[in-house]
């Protein structure tokens with residue numbers, strides 16, 4: 001893509017002029033932030049699973065048909081611990097917060113590692129629509145409750161031996177006694193508890209409030225796994241609203257629908273670098289403004 005300088009200053013201008021910012025986060029955002037599921041992070045944390053099962057990345061184990069629950073939970077506990085509990089807030093998510101914090105903003109995300117919350121986004125402004133690694137649920141959704149899993153996960157991780165957890169640590173549904181699952185939308189049994197519905201309401205409220213206003217849709221790393229949640233609605237809302245701009249960061253699919261040609265600013269470059277560029281123009285202008293003021297005062301004194 002060309003005209004990088006122009007796109008950066010257009011994005012900066014759109015953000016400055018906006019009253020509302022809706023942030024959409026997809027899988028590409030977390031991998032850009034360093035939450036990669038293959039390569040060094042995989043071999044560092046999953047060498048034993050790699051050797052025993054031949055996995056090539058962290059994804060391959062998450063929905064693998066393990067023969068026993070003891071093996072399945074040994075893998076899930078490690079996966080959740082590494083990606084949810086051991087991973088600190090990443091710089092990229094923190095810089096996104098700095099970019100939007102002075103506006104009326106809201107976040108919708110399909111990511112499940114709580115990075116927005118860790119970075120300091122208030123919980124009431126984030127809707128994690130596809131679930132959250134921090135919670136377990138009944139695998140058959142026999143009841144509508146989620147269970148915070150940090151203690152269980154840490155317990156299973158510390159007692160994992162030869163890629164298995166002890167049988168008495170395998171989570172069981174406290175209501176039906178059946179298997180438990182991680183609260184991720186991967187089948188028809190995904191549990192949406194009261195908190196989920198409250199977040200959904202707050203999201204709808206934000207959409208209503210910002211309708212027709214000066215809005216920037218900031219879309220990060222949203223591809224075509226579940227385009228109906230963020231990507232398509234963002235395009236449609238941009239199309240309907242003459243005062244809207246869509247800023248899309250996507251290294252694989254940066255181009256939007258033709259009707260929005262003049263309302264989309266796309267970046268296929270490194271997300272963190274682009275955000276820093278957008279911010280640095282702003283800072284540079286502030287600095288220039290400051291030094292002009294200083295010069296003016298100095299001149300004034302000499303006059």
Ligand SMILES: [Zn+2]
Pocket residue numbers: 138139140141142143173174175176177178
């Ligand atoms: Zn149950």
